Amino acid sequence: MDIEKLRQAFEHKGYRFRYFSTAAECCARLDCEIDGKTVGFGDSQTLFDMGLYEKLALHNTVYSPMHPQDGEDFYSAAKKCIDTQVYLVSVNGAAETGEMVNIDGFGNRVSSSLYCHDKIYFVFGVNKIMPTLQEAIDRARNIAAPKNAKRLGKKTPCAVKGDRCYNCSSPDRICNALMVHLHKQSRIDVEVIVIGESVGL
Numbered sequence: 001m002d003i004e005k006l007r008q009a010f011e012h013k014g015y016r017f018r019y020f021s022t023a024a025e026c027c028a029r030l031d032c033e034i035d036g037k038t039v040g041f042g043d044s045q046t047l048f049d050m051g052l053y054e055k056l057a058l059h060n061t062v063y064s065p066m067h068p069q070d071g072e073d074f075y076s077a078a079k080k081c082i083d084t085q086v087y088l089v090s091v092n093g094a095a096e097t098g099e100m101v102n103i104d105g106f107g108n109r110v111s112s113s114l115y116c117h118d119k120i121y122f123v124f125g126v127n128k129i130m131p132t133l134q135e136a137i138d139r140a141r142n143i144a145a146p147k148n149a150k151r152l153g154k155k156t157p158c159a160v161k162g163d164r165c166y167n168c169s170s171p172d173r174i175c176n177a178l179m180v181h182l183h184k185q186s187r188i189d190v191e192v193i194v195i196g197e198s199v200g201l
């Protein structure tokens, strides 16, 4: 992976870009710089595995659908993330050409990754990066989504067979919106953080 080429691709599209060799380094750095803020999390196995919620919750007001508090469930926690000062999310696929892809079932992750925050961080490991946008979309649909369906215990053909997307009509379908981030949004600070190891699904 040529990180400098990756940096150029994302910076050309208006994003700030940082690279960390390990998830632990990334987590420690974000823990230092996000302080005293309201913070929302997209449901993300990457961020969950990094343990970032636990660290930030010690000195920020943090909402996460993967960590509902007393009286909350996934959906009510997700709604609280909509207009936080900081929003953190991962991606299901990214392209070396500087685009990012997410698939969502409920819509909280893709909608909250667009606006209403002072700063948005996209955090992902090198395992998410593909050469082209089409291959990033294919990864999101045929690798990440089936793995997530299985992780969530969904009754879908992809979760049973684990080999690809079947474009199902199951009530448990988790692929209802596909978001392609073609370029940084206007009037908002968005940073792409790549981790030099495999993290998340």
Ligand code: SF4
Pocket (backbone or CB within 6 Å): 141, 145, 146, 149, 156, 157, 158, 159, 164, 165, 166, 167, 168, 169, 170, 172, 173, 174, 175
């Ligand atoms: S559309 Fe259905 S089969 Fe395809 S990945 Fe999503 S849940 Fe699985």
